[in-house]
Amino acid sequence: MDTTNTAGRRVTLADVARMAGVSKQTASRVVNGSAQVTDETRARVLQCIEVLGFRPSTLARQLTAGRSLTLGVVNNTAVGHLMCGDAYVGMVRQADGMGYALLNKEMSDFSRASVDAMLGQMLERQVDGIILAGPEIGNSHDWLDDYPLDDLPMPLVAINARPRAGVDVVGFDNFLAGQNATRHLLSLQRRRIGHLSGPNNRWVAQRRIEGWQAALDEAGLPECKAYCVEGSWEAESGGPGLQRLLELCPDLDAVFVSSDRMALGVLMEAQRLGIDVPGTLAVMGIDNDPQSAFFTPPLTTMTQDTPRMAEVALRQLVRRICDRHGEPYPAGCAQEESSMLTHRLIVRQSTLGDVAN
Amino acid sequence: MDTTNTAGRRVTLADVARMAGVSKQTASRVVNGSAQVTDETRARVLQCIEVLGFRPSTLARQLTAGRSLTLGVVNNTAVGHLMCGDAYVGMVRQADGMGYALLNKEMSDFSRASVDAMLGQMLERQVDGIILAGPEIGNSHDWLDDYPLDDLPMPLVAINARPRAGVDVVGFDNFLAGQNATRHLLSLQRRRIGHLSGPNNRWVAQRRIEGWQAALDEAGLPECKAYCVEGSWEAESGGPGLQRLLELCPDLDAVFVSSDRMALGVLMEAQRLGIDVPGTLAVMGIDNDPQSAFFTPPLTTMTQDTPRMAEVALRQLVRRICDRHGEPYPAGCAQEESSMLTHRLIVRQSTLGDVAN
Numbered sequence: 170m171d172t173t174n175t176a177g178r179r180v181t182l183a184d185v186a187r188m189a190g191v192s193k194q195t196a197s198r199v200v201n202g203s204a205q206v207t208d209e210t211r212a213r214v215l216q217c218i219e220v221l222g223f224r225p226s227t228l229a230r231q232l233t234a235g236r237s238l239t240l241g242v243v244n245n246t247a248v249g250h251l252m253c254g255d256a257y258v259g260m261v262r263q264a265d266g267m268g269y270a271l272l273n274k275e276m277s278d279f280s281r282a283s284v285d286a287m288l289g290q291m292l293e294r295q296v297d298g299i300i301l302a303g304p305e306i307g308n309s310h311d312w313l314d315d316y317p318l319d320d321l322p323m324p325l326v327a328i329n330a331r332p333r334a335g336v337d338v339v340g341f342d343n344f345l346a347g348q349n350a351t352r353h354l355l356s357l358q359r360r361r362i363g364h365l366s367g368p369n370n371r372w373v374a375q376r377r378i379e380g381w382q383a384a385l386d387e388a389g390l391p392e393c394k395a396y397c398v399e400g401s402w403e404a405e406s407g408g409p410g411l412q413r414l415l416e417l418c419p420d421l422d423a424v425f426v427s428s429d430r431m432a433l434g435v436l437m438e439a440q441r442l443g444i445d446v447p448g449t450l451a452v453m454g455i456d457n458d459p460q461s462a463f464f465t466p467p468l469t470t471m472t473q474d475t476p477r478m479a480e481v482a483l484r485q486l487v488r489r490i491c492d493r494h495g496e497p498y499p500a501g502c503a504q505e506e507s508s509m510l511t512h513r514l515i516v517r518q519s520t521l522g523d524v525a526n
Numbered sequence: 527m528d529t530t531n532t533a534g535r536r537v538t539l540a541d542v543a544r545m546a547g548v549s550k551q552t553a554s555r556v557v558n559g560s561a562q563v564t565d566e567t568r569a570r571v572l573q574c575i576e577v578l579g580f581r582p583s584t585l586a587r588q589l590t591a592g593r594s595l596t597l598g599v600v601n602n603t604a605v606g607h608l609m610c611g612d613a614y615v616g617m618v619r620q621a622d623g624m625g626y627a628l629l630n631k632e633m634s635d636f637s638r639a640s641v642d643a644m645l646g647q648m649l650e651r652q653v654d655g656i657i658l659a660g661p662e663i664g665n666s667h668d669w670l671d672d673y674p675l676d677d678l679p680m681p682l683v684a685i686n687a688r689p690r691a692g693v694d695v696v697g698f699d700n701f702l703a704g705q706n707a708t709r710h711l712l713s714l715q716r717r718r719i720g721h722l723s724g725p726n727n728r729w730v731a732q733r734r735i736e737g738w739q740a741a742l743d744e745a746g747l748p749e750c751k752a753y754c755v756e757g758s759w760e761a762e763s764g765g766p767g768l769q770r771l772l773e774l775c776p777d778l779d780a781v782f783v784s785s786d787r788m789a790l791g792v793l794m795e796a797q798r799l800g801i802d803v804p805g806t807l808a809v810m811g812i813d814n815d816p817q818s819a820f821f822t823p824p825l826t827t828m829t830q831d832t833p834r835m836a837e838v839a840l841r842q843l844v845r846r847i848c849d850r851h852g853e854p855y856p857a858g859c860a861q862e863e864s865s866m867l868t869h870r871l872i873v874r875q876s877t878l879g880d881v882a883n
Contacts, residue, residue: 246615258603265632
């Protein structure tokens, strides 16, 4: 490595200044491209930089310029959020492609004191912007309602959060997803359509419930709105969820399940109870887990491109950073994009019997 | 926010010095707790810090001390590595608990130039240590053989990599996992035991193959070593993998599959071919995916605690950082730990028929 001297110690600007016989301030001016240096001095300093293998610290330079090329990501991995998987991959790649590093911060308590502490840590590390990636649970994001975000020295973009005045949000249209999933089941002449939801305190789960309800109202089947059971997102809650739905409606003919994982549990329970899927009961999920095409039977689902959501959020954040600094948008982020993404229906055997897929 | 003045600009140490009527150097001494300041001056500077709401930059302070409290994580998300999921969650939590932030860096090409560029970026951002988290594929990690790691100003810990002199590695004993999985099938009187492996250029996949082979040799069944087919880790390769194994050995009575995802594809294909699992064919996976208990039938597997692996790797890295600085290990990292973790057998119906699980 040419960034350390023979003793393994980092070469500093002071070493360069000493060798060039100039002050540290003068050496710093050369590194930062200041005009207040003679050509001769500049040449001497640059030569010493070359000889010593000095690599100016990105952070030191950016601290001077007020930029760290680092974006903070606030996550809540305790709840197994989608940002832990594919979406995280999308975010890392997009950031890497634009020269940004991501700094991860865990957060599960959203009291004002915790929010202040989180923002304080982000400020101390001088991140250029923040992605609020953890899911909105109960009132976890209500601090955004009255926080003076405009006074923060960096912009913030929230993912999959409730719309709020003055807050940039990028996410999926989960209402439309619930509505379109239910419309698919209606198109197959199903008339007693239950819903196994995610946890009721999740914004995402609530919107899917509302979309399911809207489709039932459209179809003149408001009585089905009573067939709603709360699950945990996980496969474990699929079996008990189906049992409870069958208590509410013994001749249920379809169930829209708010995650593929829960749908796997529903399929297993249906098999145990001897219920034919899709003959007696059509089952569909949402997520398009890579494994869902291999369930028994293969699962109809709604695909959500979470890596793309993460990429869009990151590009949005970079545009807001540029806005603050009055800079043009970099290549790859030049256009504003829709911040509301949509799911796409994937039809497989669990609703349609033997289909080519 | 109390960290910006009314114009929204960050309050700087220069603002504090100006208000207190002292030099910037003196103000800096107060912030850094130097003794070379009179009590009266210290009190005045602290009062101005309070009034202005100045928050000293963590980075600025740590640049001075040569520490950034940031750890670099080199990943290769393009190959869907386990570090993208649960293990990443474990790493974020462990880092957060110790006051470290994680800085993510993508890397898929391991030429000397790319390695130099990656290390250069890590140096510029002055990370205190590096986790090499991407999987070892082909010769991707061979640069570690002759790279002067000791000359780097920060330590490095690799995850799930081939052992190399002078390189800290934390990972699973995948040889033992393959051996114990096969021993389980042998204990059930299976005698024609095939293997559907991960990609052959993966270090992890190779070790599992070797463990399977060792168990076959132990049992006096070396002829079974011909029943090995390469898969992709993914469910898609399970069906074709089983077909090929049955061509190699039409009366195969067991298959050890190197991922639960591929095992899902194997189960689906067995069902399609009318092969009874486990009656005719015992099937087992490795990973203990949360969904594998809900497969048809529920899958016997080997559980690997990847969050724990990530935590152990992070603690190991922090100890090596402390070693370099001659500091005591922080609470929670005080003890050296085994860097070789083991899998645990989870027996379900896919090998044992109707069992209580």
